[in-house]
Amino acid sequence: MNKKYRFHICHLTSVHPRNDSRIFHKMCKSMASRDVKVTLVVADSKGDEMIDNVEIIDIGAPAGRLKRITQTTTEIFNKAKELNADLFHLHDPELLLIAKKLKKLNKKVIFDSHEDTVNTILVSPYLKSPVSNIISFLYGNFERYVCRKIDGVIGATPYIESYFKKFARQTENINNYPILSDKKQENISWDQKQNEVCYIGSIDDTRGIKDLMNSLDITESEVRLNLAGMYSSSSLERDIKEHKNYYLVNDFGYINSEEVKNIYSRSIAGVVTLHPIPTFLVSLPIKMFEYMVAGIPFIASDFPYWRSLLKGSNCCIFVDPQKPNEIAAAIDHFILNKEIAKQMGEVGRKLVYENFSWKSQSEKLLTFYQKVLSN
Structure with a gap:
């Protein structure tokens, strides 16, 4: 006997990996656990599979950035037509190219803006001003035009949502908060801490790596x-x-979530x-x-x-x-005052459990889906 689902959501991405934190681990899995049929279409050449009740469909990795924007978006559209989901959730700016095509098939379509793309283009390392200014202007006009036509837009921060609120039919802010267990973790041991701080994430000059070095x-x-x-x-x-x-750096490269936890367990503070x-x-x-979930304090941009x-x-x-001196x-x-660092880490951990849990955002996401589908 076939399982009865509330509705069928299909996530589309031409850029993000299948195990993306926001798309797969948060959005897809949280909806799949609520009797929603969830499909994720990706382009990574790793094949089709079913993980945690999420159907992952692979259309193959593109050969270069230009083909990703042209050929891959077309292939994603063709796959979307086959799947016939109730709602299509687009995660990449280039997929706005197929948003109106999906609307012509009488499908519900929403766009998830992970970042402020118009301003991101202006500081892109791949573009040089004034080219970046022209592309940013053209993309901004295109984005506004398409997002007026589709059924809704999700912003990954309050600021992003406030931008789309000016012209989109309906919007929601789904913050990228961490997934927290219902039961708080046991006390974190500081016995294994080393005289180390950590930076984990995309390594880029605009993210402060050279100043940190x-x-x-x-x-x-x-x-x-x-x-x-x-x-x-x-x-x-x-x-x-x-x-x-560089001799003062433990360079781990790209690591999995368990290895990340190990780094947090030995570090006294994080850097962002x-x-x-x-x-x-x-x-x-x-x-x-x-960093807050791991119970360590951090150094943050003011x-x-x-x-x-x-x-x-x-x-x-x-x-x-x-300012490297700051x-x-x-x-x-932090290194010279480990007890203070521990106390600050505990404050952060308490704050994240009280205010920044993905559970609250998954509730908002389900409500937004239902609102879009009912209109």
Whole structure:
């Protein structure tokens, strides 16, 4: 006997991996556990599979960026027509190219804006001004035109949602909060902590990696940096590995979630010193929440939005992300005052469990789906 589902949601992505934190682990799995049929269409050449009641369909990896935008989007559209879902949830700006085609098939379509794309284009390392200005302008007009026609838009931060609210039919803010267990984890042991701080995530100059590297040899304490993630370019990777302070780095490369937990367990503090570019000033970096869940304090860029988000709690030290001496002083404060670091970590952990759980966002997501489908 076939299982009866509330409705069928199909997530479409031409860029993100099948195990993406926001798309798969949060959105797909949380809906699949609520009697919603969930399909995820990806383009990675890893084949089809079923994981945690989520059907993953692979159309194959594109051969280059241009083919991803042209050929892959067409293949995703063709697959979407076959699947005949009740609602299509698009996760990449280039998939707006097929949004109106899906609407012509009388399908419900929503767009999930993970970032402020218009401003992100302006600081893209692949584009040079004034080319970036022209592309940003053209994309912005196209995005507004399409999003007026589809059924709704999800913003990954309050700022992003407020932008789309001006012209989209209906919007919702689904924050990228962490998945927390219903039962709080046992007390975190600080016995295994080393004189180490950590940075885990995309490694890029705009995310402060060079300033962080420059801070390592002006600390008073003997500290090492646990670095994990993908470099944004081969040239940046070469620059970092040739840096005079690279001998102070434990470079783990791209690692899985268990290895991430191991790094958190040995680190005294985390680092999230993004540069003050428009898209970062109002962002919600998941690593900030991960540090809080791990019970470690962190060093953060002094952005007004982040200060208001953390409600003045004493769980981090705010610094100018482009001043290595301020980063070094914050590192010293944690390394030389481990008991204070532990107390600040506990404050952050309490705050994340009280205010930043994915469970609240999954409720909003289900309600938004139902609202879109009922209109």
